[in-house]
Amino acid sequence: MEIKKDLKLAVLIDADNVPYANVKEMFEEIAKYGTPTFKRIYADWTKPTVSGWKNVLLENAITPVQQYSYSTGKNSSDSALIIDAMDILYTGKVDGFCIVSSDSDFTRLATRLREAGMTVIGIGEKKTLKPFITACDKFIYIEILKKDDTENHVETSSKKTAKNTPTKKKTPLSKIDPKIIKLFSTSIDDLEDENGWAFLGDLGNLILKKKTDFDPRNYGFSKLLPLIKSMQKFEIDVRETNNPNVKHVYIRKK
Numbered sequence: 504m505e506i507k508k509d510l511k512l513a514v515l516i517d518a519d520n521v522p523y524a525n526v527k528e529m530f531e532e533i534a535k536y537g538t539p540t541f542k543r544i545y546a547d548w549t550k551p552t553v554s555g556w557k558n559v560l561l562e563n564a565i566t567p568v569q570q571y572s573y574s575t576g577k578n579s580s581d582s583a584l585i586i587d588a589m590d591i592l593y594t595g596k597v598d599g600f601c602i603v604s605s606d607s608d609f610t611r612l613a614t615r616l617r618e619a620g621m622t623v624i625g626i627g628e629k630k631t632l633k634p635f636i637t638a639c640d641k642f643i644y645i646e647i648l649k650k651d652d653t654e655n656h657v658e659t660s661s662k663k664t665a666k667n668t669p670t671k672k673k674t675p676l677s678k679i680d681p682k683i684i685k686l687f688s689t690s691i692d693d694l695e696d697e698n699g700w701a702f703l704g705d706l707g708n709l710i711l712k713k714k715t716d717f718d719p720r721n722y723g724f725s726k727l728l729p730l731i732k733s734m735q736k737f738e739i740d741v742r743e744t745n746n747p748n749v750k751h752v753y754i755r756k757k
Contacts, residue, residue: 510537510598510622513591515584516565517604518546521627521645523555526563528648529626533601536624536641541591543568545584585612592619599623602639605631613638629676636716646676647720675723683722684734686710691737691756700740703728703752728752 514533533539542565546553549571560567570583584602591597599622602609606627613623613635625631625639629646636642677683690709694701707727710717724730731737731754740753 511540511596512537512599512601512624513541513588513597514539514543514565514601514603515541515588516544517581517584517602517606517609518544518553518556520604520606523553523559525645525649526559528650529603529645530563532626532643532648533624536601536622537599539601540597542566543584543587545570545581545587547571581606581608585609588612588616592616592621597621599640601626603627604635607632607635610634610638639715641711642716643718644676644716644721647718649673673723676721679722679730679734684736686714687731687734687737687754688756691754695755699755700753701755703754706754 512533514530530539542563544556544560544565545568546556548557548567548569556567559565568583568587584604588600588602591600600613600616601624602613603626609625613625616623617638617640623639625635625642626645627635627642629644631642631644687706687710690706690713691699691701694705694709719725719727719730722730722733724733728739732739736757738755738757740755742751742753744751
């Protein structure tokens with residue numbers, strides 16, 4: 504992925520449109536891309552529907568922003584988040600934004616921030632509409648951040664109990680269908696050398712540009728290479744380098 508590491512990020516959370524579970528995993532994911540310098544969460548905290556968030560704010564050092572709902576059926580937190588995002592943008596103190604929401608109303612905000620040269624990472628549920636997803640440089644589904652039942656069981660049970668108790672593994676969010684295979688094939692066509700080989704790192708970057716919500720974890724794989732192997736449509740060539748700890752992987756169509 505081309506998103507550079509160690510960005511200074513403003514993490515802005517729409518509490519009305521994302522679940523409060525797995526907040527720890529969410530911030531662990533954000534840490535892969537940079538350091539959160541702003542961590543704010545927006546809601547009408549007088550509502551019982553967001554009470555679950557209150558227990559995790561202190562633990563994760565998130566600053567709550569109160570925004571009263573002035574009318575029924577309107578999400579006033581959206582406007583507060585957008586105003587703060589633009590204020591933070593003009594301070595020049597961040598390199599990018601992480602917008603945590605499943606609300607496509609933030610599509611224009613994401614577009615505007617990217618126009619200003621900011622990296623924009625979106626985090627939301629699988630139900631998030633396509634316009635917001637494509638407006639971000641990278642979009643991550645909250646569902647893939649959840650630990651599967653097996654991991655949670657092992658952490659909370661003895662080895663003996665874990666061995667004798669059946670566990671359920673997390674189901675992938677998406678299936679490997681002809682469309683995703685075609686995406687890989689056309690991307691290899693765009694990058695291939697005279698022998699048809701494409702460097703794996705360049706391939707991953709190009710696919711992310713074409714499909715901003717692409718992530719091997721959506722398909723049940725932790726890394727890109729195992730996902731490619733599972734398709735059984737591509738050849739893989741692992742090449743040695745001068746550094747014994749570094750190998751370059753190339754892919755081409757069979």
